Amino acid sequence: MPLHVGKGRTESRAISDIIDYVANPQKTDNGRLIAGFACDSRTVDAEFLLAKRQYIVxxxxxxxxxxxxxxxxxxxxxxxxxxxxxxxxxxxxxAKRFTKGNHAFVVCTHIDKSHIHNHIIWSSVSLEYDRKFRNFWGSTKAVRRLSDTICIENRLSIVENPKLHGKSYNKWLGDQAKPSHRELLRVM
Structure with missing residues (x-):
């Protein structure tokens, strides 16, 4: 859920990479399926960075x-x-309900797959530039719960018994690795 700068990238590159992906005209019907709140969807990356600078000031x-x-x-x-x-x-x-209308956001609806899906990105900085969004323990469950509530209110189906967890990257990586010599000797 949180978007960090990451290794070898600037803040500007990190935010523009994700915005370029979610706002891809081939996936959003030439940009028709993009909506912004308290920001312009064409300049959202620059606006998020400006908000962060204003927060620091x-x-x-x-x-x-x-x-x-x-x-x-x-x-x-x-x-x-x-x-x-x-x-x-x-x-x-x-996005309005989850951020309580306190953060600028962009919603990009992708129609390039068999299932329609939204990418929702909101600024970590509040509209007043005095606070940052606090990612809280259990926020993933809160996201699912709110999304399910909105779907039920609009008579749409939800995933009844969601799969709790996939493998962590480290577990997956360990499963892909060949056994060490020590592990092979242990088996013998």
Whole structure:
């Protein structure tokens, strides 16, 4: 969910990379399925960076390389159950409710796959530049719960028994590795 700078990237490159992907005209019907709140969807990356600079000026708080620039959530719908326009509207509703209308955001609805899905990105900095969004323990469950609530309110299906966890990257990597000589000797 949080978008960090990452290794070898500037803040500007990190935010523009994700915005370029989610706002891809081939996936969003030439940009028709992009909606912004308190920002222009064409300049959202620059606006998020400006908000961060204004936050630093207003508060004097400077974070290191681990600072969060924005947050990214994906919201998917069952194939054939919703129109792209309705999905975009529900994405905007989700973002307004989740951020309580205190953060600028962009909702990009992708229609390039069999299922329609939204990419929702909101600024880590509040609209007043005095606070940052606090990613809280259990926020993933809160995202799912709110998305499910909005879907139920609009008579759409939800995933009844979601798979709790996939493998962590380290577990997956360990499963891919060949056994060490020591492990092979242990088996013998």
């Amino acid at each position: 207003a508060t004097g708080r400077v974070r290191g390389a681990d600072d969060v620039i924005a947050y990214h959530v994906r919201q998917s719908f069952r194939p054939g159950e919703i129109t792209p326009e309705e999905a975009n509207r529900l994405g905007v509703e989700f």
